[in-house]
Amino acid sequence: MKNKIQILIASFFICGLVTIVNTAKAQQTIEEIQINKNAALDEIRELLIYNFDPTNPDFKEGIVDSEVKFEINEKGKIVNVHSKGDCKNVSKEIESILSHLQYKVNSKKLSKDMLASIYVMPVRVHITE
Incomplete structure (x- = not known):
């Protein structure tokens, strides 16, 4: 009886370990793609x-550097937008703009691998009075 309990506990441990390894592998398949000025997705930068x-008074004055990450779903819609940078209010504005765009990416420009990727776009804004 003691051996059966030990075998059962070992089986649970092995199953848990396999689950963790598979989860880690799945998370590694999504890669980040930098959007440069001449990239096919430059339209998104122009819309932003x-x-x-x-002119928002809550924005930090001067040059504000931010980085926005997003995905593009199967229908070409921009989803899962997250921005971080020097000014949290500018980051919120960037997230809001990209999340509410009615724009859809032409899926013919993208391969299936690119649809499962996270896009990273640097954003530099010059805020003056």
């Missing part, structure tokens, strides 16, 4: 610039 309102 067009919709950004630098």
